[in-house]
Amino acid sequence: MRFRRNLLGSFLSFVVVIGVWQAIISFGHVAPYVAPTPLDAWRSIVTNWSHLWPLTLATVKETLFGFVAGATLGMGLGILLSKRRFVQRVIYPILILSQAIPIIALAPPLVLVLGFGLTPKVVIVAWIVFFPVTVSVLDGLANVDRDLLTLARAYGASPWRTFLVIEVPSASTSLFSGLKIGATYAVTGAIIGELAASSGSSLAMFQHSQSAQLDAAGVYGTTLIMTAVGMSWFGVVALVEFFTTPWKRRSVARRAGRRI
């Protein structure tokens, strides 16, 4: 029931966005070469689909690999920093520094070093994704209920078991928030990487050439695809969260069948 309500809410917000877009174009008398109607943008996607589909798949691949790499690195770093205070003091400022560097400035040197293939795009996506994940894991682990930890210690639980049974579930809400932010931004990283240099065509370069040809419908259509990719990754993370954190949906916890 809640899922259906959420779905209905998402659908309504989509309708509102499309409605506002259409209204701006219609009542603002915006010329088609400046901005298209939603229908024109959709038509452009349909017309160019055979060309757009392989480009979209390439962007999906870049975001997937980059997201997995970034999330893994982010979680690993988050755990390491939370367990080793000295390492945290040394590394944390460097992490902040890494995010202060405009990614757009980082992309061209990465291309020079790593070439035009998949690698620089994956690195850029991972660069964007790892930071929110690291911070969310750090915050999540820092806010675990101290009483639970003391209780586990009193029962003689090993640090590893305490981490798995108490710390990970406690930090999961924060972790998934970081993953959702990372998943949504991942596509931005992939597009920046594609713009810096791509061998052959790419979604970003296709959009660039549509823009050069004053095909606003093509530009907006490509933007819609990019947006859909970002939203899809958000949805995938939300689904993973739904299935891996059942305790968030239940008012009464299952009886623990396992010994701590």
Place this chain on the structure above:
Amino acid sequence: MKHRLVRFVTAGGLALVATVTAISPSASASSSLTKVRFAYDFPWPDMELIPVIVAQKEGFFKAHGLKVSIVFPPTTSTTVQMLATKDTDVALLSTSDVVVAVKAKVPVVSIANYSMKNNWGLFAMPGSKLSLATLKGKKVFSWGDTWTTAMLPFVLKKAGLTAKDITVVNGEADTPLLKSGKVDFVTNTTNYAIPNIGGKPVQIVGKAAGVPAVPVWVYATGSSYAKKHGKTVSAFMAAMKDATQWSIDNQGKAVRYFDKAFPNSGYTHAYNVQAWKLTVPLLKNKSGDFFVQTKAQWSTLAQALVDVKQIVKAEKPSAYFTNKFLP
């Protein structure tokens, strides 16, 4: 006391009248100038702006009753839209931008050639053994713009190749990729590529590259602006003629004007000197005229864009240009 007050008020009033009278000639002169916004084709300044800067600094615009401000677009493809949306009055565009704009029903018209020759081509590092004969299998950088997309097939045709025979690398910066060996060739024009690469780059340009003899850049305006403000457009071109000639005759001074106007352009003085020196021979046609456009240049380019499927059909040349505002 009363007299003193009257004298004070009278003196003050006279002083005010005198001040207003003193400043009014310059104020009225300034307000009588017609304001014109000129949009560049690139988001940041480079040496092709020199004639416009010279026209500002040497008073050519003022002499023709104009006060021209320069506008930079957010992206390279926005300039033409700015003409249509009346965010600028006159602009510098690549010739292919005008053809594409007419296809997209954007109401713009080319009013003059900026350059008169096609100095576009392929460039490789100095000392490289690359040529059209060895183009097969090579990596060629492209900006992904309409001009490069239109010209590259001509090069391939001349080399007896198809698009599948080379790897086109699309990106936002050419020279670093060339210098680091990531690409074999970059596509550009002589006046930018040679100073960028340095030394004597291997170049396959113009006729040698098989590209049509069509100018690369033009001055353009919005169709409705041209109709309503024809005299202003003519005055702009008259000022540009004087300024361009002055920039050719006084190259050192002209470059220094640019350096001073844009000290943070990112280009060195030496670069600007060399780049402007390479631009100067492009500015006049064989008859020694500035700006004059021909029907042939537009029909050739439009057909080239049809051939590479950037446009479906070539319009009549008159749909793209007019020479009626030339001095």
